[in-house]
Amino acid sequence: MEQQNPPPSTSSQPTRQQRTLTRFLSSLLTLLILPAAFFFLPVHSLEAWREQNWLLALGIFALIAGLVVWVLVKDARDDAAPDMVLPAIDQAAADLAKAVSDEWKNEVGSRDLSKLLPVTLRPTTRSLIRSGPSVGEQEVLLRTTEDAMEAYLAIPSRRCVILGEPGTGKTTTAVLLTRQLLESWKPELQGKQVKAVPVFVSLADWKPLSSEGAEATGLLDWMSSKLSDQYRFLNDKRYGDNVAMELIRTGRVRPVLDGLDEIGIPDDPAGTKALQAEALSQISEAADAYWSQPAEDPAGLVLTCRVRDLEATMGAGGVRGEIEDARVVEVQTLDLKEAKAFIMKGATGVQRAHWDTWLDTVTHGEPVAEAFSRPLFVSLARGYRLGNGAPDDLQQCRDVRSVERKLLTHLVESAYAKRPGGAADRWGSTKAERWLGFVAKEMNVRGLRAFTWWDLPSLLGRAHSLLAGLIGFLLIAPAVAMGIAIVFSDALGTAQAVVLAGVIGLVVGSTFGWLSMHTVPPPAEMHFGKSGRARSIAVSGLLVGALGAAAGMVAGGPTLEHAIMGLMLAAPIAIAYAGATIDASVRVAGSGRLMHNDIVVALVFTLAYGVPIALVTATVAHRPVLGIVFGLWAGLAGGLTYGLPWLVTLRPERVGVIAVAHLVVAQLISRGRLPWQVIPFLEEACNRGVLQRVGPAYEFRHADLQEVLADRAK
Numbered sequence: 001m002e003q004q005n006p007p008p009s010t011s012s013q014p015t016r017q018q019r020t021l022t023r024f025l026s027s028l029l030t031l032l033i034l035p036a037a038f039f040f041l042p043v044h045s046l047e048a049w050r051e052q053n054w055l056l057a058l059g060i061f062a063l064i065a066g067l068v069v070w071v072l073v074k075d076a077r078d079d080a081a082p083d084m085v086l087p088a089i090d091q092a093a094a095d096l097a098k099a100v101s102d103e104w105k106n107e108v109g110s111r112d113l114s115k116l117l118p119v120t121l122r123p124t125t126r127s128l129i130r131s132g133p134s135v136g137e138q139e140v141l142l143r144t145t146e147d148a149m150e151a152y153l154a155i156p157s158r159r160c161v162i163l164g165e166p167g168t169g170k171t172t173t174a175v176l177l178t179r180q181l182l183e184s185w186k187p188e189l190q191g192k193q194v195k196a197v198p199v200f201v202s203l204a205d206w207k208p209l210s211s212e213g214a215e216a217t218g219l220l221d222w223m224s225s226k227l228s229d230q231y232r233f234l235n236d237k238r239y240g241d242n243v244a245m246e247l248i249r250t251g252r253v254r255p256v257l258d259g260l261d262e263i264g265i266p267d268d269p270a271g272t273k274a275l276q277a278e279a280l281s282q283i284s285e286a287a288d289a290y291w292s293q294p295a296e297d298p299a300g301l302v303l304t305c306r307v308r309d310l311e312a313t314m315g316a317g318g319v320r321g322e323i324e325d326a327r328v329v330e331v332q333t334l335d336l337k338e339a340k341a342f343i344m345k346g347a348t349g350v351q352r353a354h355w356d357t358w359l360d361t362v363t364h365g366e367p368v369a370e371a372f373s374r375p376l377f378v379s380l381a382r383g384y385r386l387g388n389g390a391p392d393d394l395q396q397c398r399d400v401r402s403v404e405r406k407l408l409t410h411l412v413e414s415a416y417a418k419r420p421g422g423a424a425d426r427w428g429s430t431k432a433e434r435w436l437g438f439v440a441k442e443m444n445v446r447g448l449r450a451f452t453w454w455d456l457p458s459l460l461g462r463a464h465s466l467l468a469g470l471i472g473f474l475l476i477a478p479a480v481a482m483g484i485a486i487v488f489s490d491a492l493g494t495a496q497a498v499v500l501a502g503v504i505g506l507v508v509g510s511t512f513g514w515l516s517m518h519t520v521p522p523p524a525e526m527h528f529g530k531s532g533r534a535r536s537i538a539v540s541g542l543l544v545g546a547l548g549a550a551a552g553m554v555a556g557g558p559t560l561e562h563a564i565m566g567l568m569l570a571a572p573i574a575i576a577y578a579g580a581t582i583d584a585s586v587r588v589a590g591s592g593r594l595m596h597n598d599i600v601v602a603l604v605f606t607l608a609y610g611v612p613i614a615l616v617t618a619t620v621a622h623r624p625v626l627g628i629v630f631g632l633w634a635g636l637a638g639g640l641t642y643g644l645p646w647l648v649t650l651r652p653e654r655v656g657v658i659a660v661a662h663l664v665v666a667q668l669i670s671r672g673r674l675p676w677q678v679i680p681f682l683e684e685a686c687n688r689g690v691l692q693r694v695g696p697a698y699e700f701r702h703a704d705l706q707e708v709l710a711d712r713a714k
Contacts, residue, residue, distance in 0.1 A: 091239065092243045093253075096253075097185045097197040099233070101179075101185070104175065148173055149181055157298060157300055157326065157327075158299065161329070166702075171258050177256065178199075185197060193252060195297060198256055198302075199255060200256045202259055202694050203259045204262040206263055219282040220286060227248075230695035230696060234247075248290065249290050254302075256302040259304060260310065262703060263279050266446075266447045273316045273318075274316075285320070336362070339378045339381075342378055342379075343372075343378060343381050343385060344356065368403055370403075377404055380407040383411060384410050386414075387410060411689065415432075427684070434713075435675050437713030438674070442459035449703065452522075452591065452697050453663060454520060454522055454523060457663055464665060465518070468517060468657050469513040469517030471657055475633075475637045475641055479633045479634045481504065481506075484504050516656035523594040523658075524601040592683070602660065605639040607635065611631065613631045613635070614631020690705070
């Protein structure tokens with residue numbers, strides 16, 4: 001099976017072997033290249049000094065070598081001996097459980113899922129997934145959140161497939177099950193490992209097969225990447241290498257996979273069926289290979305899908321294996337009487353009399369009655385009533401689709417309606433619908449269901465790409481050119497130095513601009529604020545500062561002035577890099593936090609590059625204006641771009657203008673299609689029931705809502 005030997009994780013955390021290689025290369029640079037350059041460079045000003053002070057030079061480099069070895073040994077010990085109560089991978093699972101629990105505690109409250117309508121799960125009579133003899137055949141009525149957990153834990157294999165029509169409550173059931181399982185989870189070893197941690201994952205953006213504009217990604221690789229991005233503390237090296245992948249492979253994660261039917265290609269039914277067949281095959285293979293242990297409480301899985309999509313996928317062929325021993329249940333439609341009771345809950349006075357009269361005329365078989373058989377639209381109908389919607393307008397709808405579109409359209413209008421004394425008019429329904437409609441339309445074009453704030457620039461297409469490339473060029477080319485001209489002006493003369501600087505600046509800037517056009521990197525992985533970094537920061541500043549001082553004497557001559565200049569240039573940048581770590585706080589990587597962190601990292605590196613370069617340039621060239629200009633440009637280039645570290649680690653997809661800068665560029669050229677206060681708007685849209693959060697990403701509350709908004713935006 002494909003999943004038996006999954007490809008390496010796409011987690012952003014470097015492996016232990018990669019860290020060892022990086023340390024070795026930096027040590028080689030320190031211990032061999034710089035001393036060799038110092039002793040053998042044919043620079044006239046160094047020759048006499050080398051003859052008289054070679055013993056002192058050897059002593060300096062011996063001190064630097066000792067510092068390098070000490071740092072390497074200390075880091076190796078830190079890698080080998082994490083300070084944890086549980087084994088490292090089980091501690092990672094415990095921390096993941098806490099973060100996921102905190103995330104869904106807040107999200108369940110914001111989605112108001114605690115007011116669960118009576119939902120009935122009934123074993124399906126359809127021949128879709130192979131069920132074992134022990135799954136049971138009883139009907140389960142969900143009236144409390146605990147009911148879902150009890151029904152799930154009664155399945156020995158812990159494998160459950162939840163089917164249903166659109167709007168019947170499949171996702172809500174999966175979310176509440178996840179939340180309830182997390183509440184009962186305890187960080188205790190059961191046998192050789194902790195219990196599996198339920199993790200809710202939307203399948204909407206998974207591409208199991210290559211398609212236009214998207215490369216194929218295996219299930220385990222895709223899931224580990226999602227975990228690493230959503231819960232960034234898992235990238236901390238104290239847990240070990242590629243811990244997200246190991247959690248999945250060892251059955252310490254219980255995947256709750258939502259929306260098999262949302263995997264697809266727009267306007268390509270055949271391609272969509274092929275993608276869904278491959279997805280179902282990989283899920284089945286992973287369940288057998290990784291999620292069937294331990295025997296007493298296997299990791300198992302939960303999968304949701306629309307009935308018709310699963311029927312079409314299974315009927316089209318191409319599925320390599322079924323999910324064996326799974327309990328397959330269908331979410332049943334609501335009774336009309338229950339729907340009416342929920343809609344009228346809390347109604348009083350004239351409105352109650354009007355709606356009661358109208359609801360009494362609704363009978364089975366009508367479009368309104370069919371729409372009211374699904375919990376989503378019953379909930380929307382209640383919101384429609386609370387928003388003073390006219391019931392007669394619903395009665396005029398000719399089919400179920402028209403009723404649903406009417407309710408979904410009213411959702412946005414009522415969510416942003418002006419209310420006395422409230423904050424609802426902060427955005428206004430017109431602006432909100434324009435912004436949400438633009439996002440929905442562009443997501444439909446690209447076949448997306450989820451988006452992050454750093455995905456928004458790509459929705460503007462080629463115009464944004466060209467401008468981002470131009471900005472990348474303008475940031476890097478002048479900074480490189482000025483630096484080359486200043487360094488080589490004495491040796492080559494002003495005219496030749498300017499020509500050389502222009503050529504190198506043009507080449508480097510063009511390369512960087514091209515990369516900026518084709519990449520929209522995620523927010524910075526670096527984080528400032530972790531305690532206990534004073535020793536590492538001090539050692540790094542001293543070590544790299546010493547190297548900078550040595551390099552300054554090599555380049556400019558063996559004088560105290562050049563040593564101080566080299567120290568001033570090297571130490572601040574080294575301190576900035578040493579102070580930046582993976583954010584090890586046990587929490588979900590929320591959108592606002594990621595944006596704030598991206599801005600903080602940009603400011604720190606702008607100062608780390610800009611201030612020392614400005615000071616040193618003004619001192620060397622004795623031209624303060626040039627120093628200010630060069631320092632400002634170099635600071636902006638260092639703070640607003642991702643560059644050398646990603647090229648060194650062979651990850652060019654991370655090279656380019658930073659995520660926040662991309663967003664600002666997109667806002668400037670969006671012509672009112674994107675809000676300026678992106679995070680507050682998106683968060684408020686979640687609070688108003690239009691969007692929902694999935695980690696740092698957002699989704700429209702329902703796929704049909706995305707469709708309605710996209711159509712209206714056209």
